Amino acid sequence: MKKAFAVSLAALAACGGPGPADSQAGKSERNAPPAVRYDQYGAAGKLAPPAETLVNPLSGDPGAAQQGEVLFGAMNCDGCHGGDAVGFVGPSLVDGRWRYGGEDGALFHSIFYGRPHGMPAYGGLLSDTTVWQLVTYVRSQPLPRVVPTVAWPSVSTARK
Amino acid sequence: MTTPGLRAAVCALVLTTALAAAVRAEDDGQWIRPGKDLGATRYSGLTEITATNVGRLRPTWTFSTGVLRGHEGQPLVVDGTLYVVTPYPNVLYAFDLTKEDYPLRFKYRPDVNPAAVGVACCDAVNRGAVYAEGKIVYNLLDGHTVAVDARTGEELWKVKVAELATGETITMAPLVVGDRVLVGPSGGEFGIHGWLKALDLATGSIVWTARNAGPDSAVLAKAGTFKAYYDKGTDLGLHSWSGDTWQQGGAPVWGWLSYDPVLDLVYYGTGNPGPYNAEQRPGDNKWTSSVLARRPGDGELVWAYQFTPNDNWDYDANAENILTELTIGDRRRNVLVHFDKNGFAYTLDRATGEVLVAEPYVDVNWAKRVDLATGRPVVDPAKLTGKSRGMVHDICPSLEGGKSPASPASYSPRTGLFYVPTNNLCMDWQSEDATYIRGTPYVSATIPYNPGPGGHLGAFIAWDAATGQRVWEIREKFPVWSGSVVTAGDIAFYGTLDGWLKAADARTGELLWKFKVGSGVVGAPITYRGPDGKQYVAVYAGIGGDWFLLSGDVRSDDPADVRPPADFMPDLAQYTSQGGIVWIFAL
Numbered sequence: 001m002k003k004a005f006a007v008s009l010a011a012l013a014a015c016g017g018p019g020p021a022d023s024q025a026g027k028s029e030r031n032a033p034p035a036v037r038y039d040q041y042g043a044a045g046k047l048a049p050p051a052e053t054l055v056n057p058l059s060g061d062p063g064a065a066q067q068g069e070v071l072f073g074a075m076n077c078d079g080c081h082g083g084d085a086v087g088f089v090g091p092s093l094v095d096g097r098w099r100y101g102g103e104d105g106a107l108f109h110s111i112f113y114g115r116p117h118g119m120p121a122y123g124g125l126l127s128d129t130t131v132w133q134l135v136t137y138v139r140s141q142p143l144p145r146v147v148p149t150v151a152w153p154s155v156s157t158a159r160k
Numbered sequence: 161m162t163t164p165g166l167r168a169a170v171c172a173l174v175l176t177t178a179l180a181a182a183v184r185a186e187d188d189g190q191w192i193r194p195g196k197d198l199g200a201t202r203y204s205g206l207t208e209i210t211a212t213n214v215g216r217l218r219p220t221w222t223f224s225t226g227v228l229r230g231h232e233g234q235p236l237v238v239d240g241t242l243y244v245v246t247p248y249p250n251v252l253y254a255f256d257l258t259k260e261d262y263p264l265r266f267k268y269r270p271d272v273n274p275a276a277v278g279v280a281c282c283d284a285v286n287r288g289a290v291y292a293e294g295k296i297v298y299n300l301l302d303g304h305t306v307a308v309d310a311r312t313g314e315e316l317w318k319v320k321v322a323e324l325a326t327g328e329t330i331t332m333a334p335l336v337v338g339d340r341v342l343v344g345p346s347g348g349e350f351g352i353h354g355w356l357k358a359l360d361l362a363t364g365s366i367v368w369t370a371r372n373a374g375p376d377s378a379v380l381a382k383a384g385t386f387k388a389y390y391d392k393g394t395d396l397g398l399h400s401w402s403g404d405t406w407q408q409g410g411a412p413v414w415g416w417l418s419y420d421p422v423l424d425l426v427y428y429g430t431g432n433p434g435p436y437n438a439e440q441r442p443g444d445n446k447w448t449s450s451v452l453a454r455r456p457g458d459g460e461l462v463w464a465y466q467f468t469p470n471d472n473w474d475y476d477a478n479a480e481n482i483l484t485e486l487t488i489g490d491r492r493r494n495v496l497v498h499f500d501k502n503g504f505a506y507t508l509d510r511a512t513g514e515v516l517v518a519e520p521y522v523d524v525n526w527a528k529r530v531d532l533a534t535g536r537p538v539v540d541p542a543k544l545t546g547k548s549r550g551m552v553h554d555i556c557p558s559l560e561g562g563k564s565p566a567s568p569a570s571y572s573p574r575t576g577l578f579y580v581p582t583n584n585l586c587m588d589w590q591s592e593d594a595t596y597i598r599g600t601p602y603v604s605a606t607i608p609y610n611p612g613p614g615g616h617l618g619a620f621i622a623w624d625a626a627t628g629q630r631v632w633e634i635r636e637k638f639p640v641w642s643g644s645v646v647t648a649g650d651i652a653f654y655g656t657l658d659g660w661l662k663a664a665d666a667r668t669g670e671l672l673w674k675f676k677v678g679s680g681v682v683g684a685p686i687t688y689r690g691p692d693g694k695q696y697v698a699v700y701a702g703i704g705g706d707w708f709l710l711s712g713d714v715r716s717d718d719p720a721d722v723r724p725p726a727d728f729m730p731d732l733a734q735y736t737s738q739g740g741i742v743w744i745f746a747l
Contacts, residue, residue: 073604076594076597076600076604078604079349079600079602079604080278080601083606087723088709089281089708089709092723095721095722097720097721097722098720116274116275118276120278150725152731152734
């Protein structure tokens with residue numbers, strides 16, 4: 001329950017806002033598979049093409065990471081993954097550990113197609129560019145924030 | 161319309177007798193519904209275990225459910241069979257208590273959509289089943305209600321009642337009144353439009369649906385029937401909202417139901433309005449954070465009372481509404497007692513919704529008091545949240561509640577006291593604008609917790625609801641998030657987050673016995689008479705619920721999800737970890 005990145009609708013509009021994936025023409029097409037319907041997320045993850053073929057066109061772009069941070073609040077990602085992505089009902093994204101891979105393509109897949117046990121497919125809701133902004137934000141977070149060992153009673157020194 | 165009315169009348173007659181019998185005659189030793197009796201007192205008439213012998217209580221049997229999520233709720237004991245419903249994936253086990261080692265009679269594994277796990281706000285919990293007419297009835301996380309043959313485990317019906325795609329899941333335990341199965345959704349953090357539905361017990365078909373917000377036609381409030389004690393006018397569930405915000409306004413039903421057979425009224429609490437940013441939904445937001453009284457036959461709303469108008473603090477009112485008689489002043493009253501998340505304990509006239517007593521049972525600072533003339537809290541404006549107010553500091557109690565609605569209190573007619581698990585937590589609050597995206601969280605707030613005054617994070621207390629006073633307390637290192645049960649042996653049982661089941665003298669609060677059950681307790685202990693005539697105590701161990709979110713360091717089930725401790729509670733994982741254990745104790 002630390003800082004959350006929620007955002008106003010005005011800010012969302014200022015960064016372009018989400019658009020349908022198929023409205024993105026040209027170069028971004030090769031960076032994204034076809035859009036999926038948002039309400040199909042219950043079947044998420046079943047038909048995804050190989051993630052390693054996807055290239056993040058925004059890799060390492062600080063502006064994209066910043067926009068991704070805004071989106072992380074605006075698209076309610078923080079509602080499950082927690083403020084600063086430290087984990088809430090959904091898993092932590094800042095512990096350096098991944099169920100489905102932490103590379104650019106794998107993260108794109110997780111957001112675009114969703115994952116079993118509740119990660120919605122945002123592919124029908126967000127353009128591939130905005131998904132890449134989210135990927136770039138998550139990849140920009142310092143890792144890892146936790147260490148494998150927690151020892152007691154030295155609680156105060158175990159964490160900082 | 162005559163048939164349900166007649167049926168309700170017949171039911172009322174039968175149930176009046178049953179309720180009176182349960183309280184006054186000898187206890188039948190069973191536990192057939194979540195709150196033990198229709199008044200949800202969680203009082204057992206069994207007397208074998210007493211203050212003088214409880215020290216000899218020892219475990220006689222255990223079972224691992226195979227599930228590690230929060231084990232809220234309670235098992236049932238019916239006709240020599242123990243029924244256990246697990247958290248997602250909501251497996252139902254039936255154990256034969258008449259045979260040595262309690263062999264499994266059946267195991268029912270429903271098909272539950274795993275996507276529901278990500279639509280449940282606060283862990284994939286289940287608060288238990290109810291028994292009626294040879295059926296075990298309970299809810300699945302993905303929005304279905306099922307009825308299973310209590311002897312064979314055969315699925316009798318399975319009905320979809322909630323819509324996962326709109327953020328609805330189900331975690332509550334149904335209540336059966338006559339031939340009606342009453343169910344409601346979770347999803348106050350997902351922008352749902354809350355409701356209560358009645359299903360036909362025989363077939364599962366949906367008989368009526370009553371919304372908790374919206375126009376009178378949807379709320380089932382009819383002129384001549386509906387009368388709120390403190391509110392006048394029509395379409396209160398519409399005009400107390402701005403625009404169409406009520407359509408995503410929350411008011412889930414994830415707590416406990418109770419029923420008065422004489423008045424023929426079902427009582428249930430509703431959860432928070434959404435989103436958390438109150439400036440996005442000006443108005444009282446009726447009937448969120450409220451108690452509603454309906455006719456089970458046709459769902460008509462008879463009265464409603466809102467504990468927290470325009471809730472700024474996620475003060476869900478899903479806590480149990482315990483029905484009993486109390487002498488208030490010099491009058492004997494039929495009351496409903498409710499320990500709200502907002503920190504006030506309310507004693508209401510359950511025929512009208514009039515507030516008779518409302519006093520803080522934990523430290524409260526968001527409101528100075530409840531005005532009994534208007535029924536409204538006298539709010540401290542400095543504690544209002546909303547985006548324009550930025551980070552508001554030191555609000556007590558926290559959104560975990562003075563008591564969690566997931567952790568039901570109990571009431572003993574012998575002592576006249578309520579036995580209440582409590583949290584001693586405060587919070588800071590910063591709201592942001594929330595965007596409604598169907599099926600995703602509709603919250604947008606930052607809410608760090610802080611320990612309340614005194615250094616302890618919880619207490620188990622005894623409460624006098626006639627005068628609004630705390631009689632005794634047992635302080636606990638961690639929030640007390642289990643339910644409680646109290647017996648005619650004058651013993652109150654409760655569990656702790658650090659994994660103890662404890663027994664206290666119901667009159668004095670003296671701690672008499674404790675046993676380490678292996679994982680934090682967020683379930684509710686029960687007691688029953690076994691086929692051998694002995695008194696048993698049963699409880700689930702299995703930390704979870706909000707602690708699945710807030711103390712991720714107690715989890716060890718996912719190598720890809722490791723988290724630091726919560727800063728307000730940095731050492732819980734030193735004492736407990738996840739589990740899923742059914743315990744049975746006896747002398």
